[in-house]
Amino acid sequence: MRATLYFYAVGFYHFLSVGSTCGPSEYSSAYGECCAMCNIGSVVRSDCSGDLSTTCKPCSPGTFMNEPNGLHQCFACKHCAESQGHYIQSKCTSSDVLDGYYCIDYSNSQCHHAEKHRVCRPGQETKTLWTKASDTECVDCVHGFYSPSGLNCIKWTDCAARNEIQTEGGSHVKDVTCEQKPKERYGLIDLITASEVRKANNAKEKK
Known part of the structure; x- marks a missing residue:
């Protein structure tokens, strides 16, 4: 039954839009005006x-509407016959909030x-994750x-704790840059050079 109603709705939207210049989020009223669809x-x-905009009303319990629309009646929920071995797999509701979204207009037990x-930017962290009723902080x-x-x-x-030196500072979006310290290999060369200089000086004095 729900599938039948869905195809009926699609056909109805097509009927409203044929020959009209209304936008994708609008429908053509009985008077030929392009009106904003209901959620x-x-x-x-x-x-x-x-100058008056479309006014909308929420679906009452036992009915639903699963698409933006220009209809005046909600679809009736399907009733499962337990006596025939059926059971309710999922409860029929007027609407639900998609994953990744949160409701900002909630009344009569429905999100409108x-x-x-x-999404937190680089340089920030997520303090509180989003829910279907609140945004990410x-x-x-x-x-x-x-x-x-x-x-x-x-x-x-x-860097110092790793026995390295810092060569570039950090920021809110990137870490500091560390590099290994230069190896101390000049001490032995200096000693050899000093020894050679002494030998040369001694040789000059003997002459």
């Missing part, structure tokens, strides 16, 4: 007219408008920490 979980209460959750990394992906702030590497 998932709601249908048209009254069409737009002149949802927005995509925020991001905070900036404090000095001495960096975050290249926007997930977690990581402390700058301590």
